Amino acid sequence: MAGQVATGSRSGLRSALPLLLPAYLWLTVAIFLPLSAMVFFSFMTELPLSGKAWAFTLENYAAFFSQGLYWTLLLASLRLGLEVTLWCVVIGYPAAYVLAKVLKGRSREAIFLLVILPFWSNGLVRIFSWAMVLREGGILDTALNAVLPFKINIDLMYSYPAVIIGLVHSYVPYMVLTCYLTLQAIDDSLIEAGRSLGASRLQMLRRVIIPLSMPGLVAGAALIFVPVVGSFMEPRILGGRTGTFYGTVIEDQFIAVFNWPLGAALSFILLAVVLIILAVASPVLRRAA
Amino acid sequence: MRMPKPTAFLTSIAVFASALTLAAKADEVHVLNWKGYGADEPWAIAAFEKATGNKVVNDFFNSEQEMLTKLRTNPGLYDVVMINAAFNDQAMAEKLIQPIDVSKIPNYADISPDKSGSPMLARDGKVYGVPWVWGLTALAINEKSFETPPTSITEMWNEARKGRVVIRDDAVEAVQFGAIATGQNINDIKDMEAVKAKLTSLMPQIKTFWSSENDWNQMVASNQIDIGTYWSGSADRAKTHFKLPVSLVIPQEGAVAWLDAFSIPVGSKNVAGAEAFINYMIDPSFYVEWVTKVGAPVSANTKAVAALPEDAFNRKVMGDPAVAKRIQFQAPITDAQREAYLALWQELKVNVK
Numbered sequence: 001m002a003g004q005v006a007t008g009s010r011s012g013l014r015s016a017l018p019l020l021l022p023a024y025l026w027l028t029v030a031i032f033l034p035l036s037a038m039v040f041f042s043f044m045t046e047l048p049l050s051g052k053a054w055a056f057t058l059e060n061y062a063a064f065f066s067q068g069l070y071w072t073l074l075l076a077s078l079r080l081g082l083e084v085t086l087w088c089v090v091i092g093y094p095a096a097y098v099l100a101k102v103l104k105g106r107s108r109e110a111i112f113l114l115v116i117l118p119f120w121s122n123g124l125v126r127i128f129s130w131a132m133v134l135r136e137g138g139i140l141d142t143a144l145n146a147v148l149p150f151k152i153n154i155d156l157m158y159s160y161p162a163v164i165i166g167l168v169h170s171y172v173p174y175m176v177l178t179c180y181l182t183l184q185a186i187d188d189s190l191i192e193a194g195r196s197l198g199a200s201r202l203q204m205l206r207r208v209i210i211p212l213s214m215p216g217l218v219a220g221a222a223l224i225f226v227p228v229v230g231s232f233m234e235p236r237i238l239g240g241r242t243g244t245f246y247g248t249v250i251e252d253q254f255i256a257v258f259n260w261p262l263g264a265a266l267s268f269i270l271l272a273v274v275l276i277i278l279a280v281a282s283p284v285l286r287r288a289a
Numbered sequence: 290m291r292m293p294k295p296t297a298f299l300t301s302i303a304v305f306a307s308a309l310t311l312a313a314k315a316d317e318v319h320v321l322n323w324k325g326y327g328a329d330e331p332w333a334i335a336a337f338e339k340a341t342g343n344k345v346v347n348d349f350f351n352s353e354q355e356m357l358t359k360l361r362t363n364p365g366l367y368d369v370v371m372i373n374a375a376f377n378d379q380a381m382a383e384k385l386i387q388p389i390d391v392s393k394i395p396n397y398a399d400i401s402p403d404k405s406g407s408p409m410l411a412r413d414g415k416v417y418g419v420p421w422v423w424g425l426t427a428l429a430i431n432e433k434s435f436e437t438p439p440t441s442i443t444e445m446w447n448e449a450r451k452g453r454v455v456i457r458d459d460a461v462e463a464v465q466f467g468a469i470a471t472g473q474n475i476n477d478i479k480d481m482e483a484v485k486a487k488l489t490s491l492m493p494q495i496k497t498f499w500s501s502e503n504d505w506n507q508m509v510a511s512n513q514i515d516i517g518t519y520w521s522g523s524a525d526r527a528k529t530h531f532k533l534p535v536s537l538v539i540p541q542e543g544a545v546a547w548l549d550a551f552s553i554p555v556g557s558k559n560v561a562g563a564e565a566f567i568n569y570m571i572d573p574s575f576y577v578e579w580v581t582k583v584g585a586p587v588s589a590n591t592k593a594v595a596a597l598p599e600d601a602f603n604r605k606v607m608g609d610p611a612v613a614k615r616i617q618f619q620a621p622i623t624d625a626q627r628e629a630y631l632a633l634w635q636e637l638k639v640n641v642k
Contacts, residue, residue, distance in 0.1 A: 067632075069639050137511060157513075158497045236458075240497030244638040256460065257631050258354040 042264035060265030070249070070266065074273065077246035081229040084167045085221050091168065092175030092220065099176070100183035115176045118169060127237050130166050131157060158240025166234040175220035182216030226274055246270060317344045318562040321359060322371040324349040327579055328570060337569045343562040360385040365556035368563040374409040374548040377418045378621045386552040388415035393564040396571045396590060404589040409620065410550055418550035419567050420589035425616060426462055427544035429519035431509050432534035442470050442540040444516055451494050455508065455517030458498035460634035461622060462545070463488060466518055469543045476620035485633060492641040509533050525602045526584040539612050546616040548589070
């Protein structure tokens with residue numbers, strides 16, 4: 001019997017190989033190779049493309065630790081990542097709950113479509129449309145002044161809140177989708193059982209629903225936090241003079257001064273910091289889940 | 290010579306690429322320039338091909354560094370390359386471009402002597418670049434916000450303009466702007482601390498950092514800004530072609546000027562065609578059509594500028610001798626300087642947060 005199981009699983013791996021191969025081939029060619037090249041570049045003094053002599057060095061990594069500038073920016077970017085993730089939870093989780101447990105049929109499909117919609121539009125288009133809404137004399141300013149009896153002046157464009165708004169808008173669908181999947185999987189009879197045993201709505205949420213949907217929350221938070229920390233397009237366009245973050249500085253190294261080695265080194269430091277944060281957070285979150 | 294592996298790899302690519310280009314026809318002129326910058330106008334190419342029988346093949350770059358890399362890795366591919374005068378020296382030192390026989394370029398004689406005599410374009414008495422067009426990085430204003438146009442750069446620091454000032458997100462431009470504001474030579478900044486202090490006090494005034502012409506024009510169109518640094522050609526285009534209330538101000542303290550020139554790369558297979566193309570690019574007939582149809586910087590050819598209408602911006606404002614006295618042409622910048630400027634600029638941007 002045991003032998004049978006063993007052969008069964010071995011043949012399972014063999015039959016799975018052709019299915020896995022395309023994905024792993026793609027990962028190797030499109031991600032692993034360019035990334036290794038970047039690791040290589042990050043230890044060089046000059047790009048070999050520039051035709052100058054080059055040597056191996058640790059200076060690019062040392063630059064990060066010797067200048068307070070990069071620390072300040074990294075902390076600002078981490079804070080941005082946390083704030084955006086938090087807002088995504090606040091906005092996305094209730095929406096996911098309503099989608100999973102309250103709405104049924106047509107109305108659920110319609111709301112779902114609205115949630116997915118940002119995915120179907122180009123990122124730059126989304127940001128520039130926010131620019132039209134947020135600026136002084138823009139859509140939000142004009143609309144509010146038309147309705148309100150008193151005059152208010154709304155000019156959110158080129159500010160930190162504008163960056164938050166733009167990023168939350170881009171990333172909230174991830175939170176809705178991951179939370180929706182785990183919330184939907186919660187057996188309704190568990191909720192009914194809790195109710196019949198006299199739990200209040202708040203207790204239900206704290207003791208049953210949130211713990212059971214924790215994997216979705218964690219997955220959503222990780223999916224959002226990581227790209228937001230390295231984001232550069234939204235801060236650059238919406239942030240104005242407050243829009244300098246770790247990601248925009250990396251972009252500058254690649255585009256403005258053609259210092260790929262330093263840009264690559266800064267990117268890998270970011271990667272390391274994010275991995276450390278996820279590693280430290282994961283046991284805590286797993287216990288909570 | 291010991292050759293590191295990636296270099297050997299790149300060299301083999303370059304050799305392969307040049308082997309491919311051997312197949313290129315002798316009557317083709319391969320031109321390397323910014324996209325949408327005169328040399329790729331369809332009407333101009335058609336006129337040139339009809340007149341000389343050469344076929345033009347355009348290729349483009351997005352940064353000066355990319356241009357240099359393309360020259361290094363494709364020896365023999367290009368016949369004409371457009372190089373900013375500040376980068377000519379580097380291309381020359383790396384032996385990427387060859388001396389030009391200006392006697393084969395009839396229009397060269399009409400280039401204004403201060404441009405053709407630029408020390409940036411010649412070495413050992415040989416000419417390595419033919420001046421094409423030049424322009425300014427000066428100030429531009431939203432006409433709706435000013436009764437009379439300001440004359441001084443200090444308007445950028447005026448308390449009344451707070452939050453309605455823009456500056457380009459470019460370290461070199463920002464530092465050189467700071468040098469002008471502190472009365473220094475942009476190519477030999479002695480007092481970097483003064484520049485830093487001056488720019489630090491500018492930061493609270495700033496609404497945002499612009500990066501493209503479109504950014505600037507949109508902010509004026511929605512009346513969000515009063516004043517900012519801008520390029521002369523762009524200000525002209527904003528006014529004449531987009532009908533925006535924009536006008537250029539060349540402050541009494543001065544402005545940064547740049548000069549673009551054509552060169553012939555080493556190994557060009559059609560030097561005669563390249564000379565003919567460069568001659569056509571500095572010809573008055575091409576220039577006048579370019580200005581009228583598209584909008585362009587100022588030609589280095591005095592006859593080409595003289596062929597413009599009397600009140601044309603490129604003739605009246607940019608040709609003013611009083612302006613010529615105030616402007617400072619950009620000289621080459623070393624990589625070390627460029628990185629130092631970026632470090633300063635990033636520090637300023639971080640401290641404003």
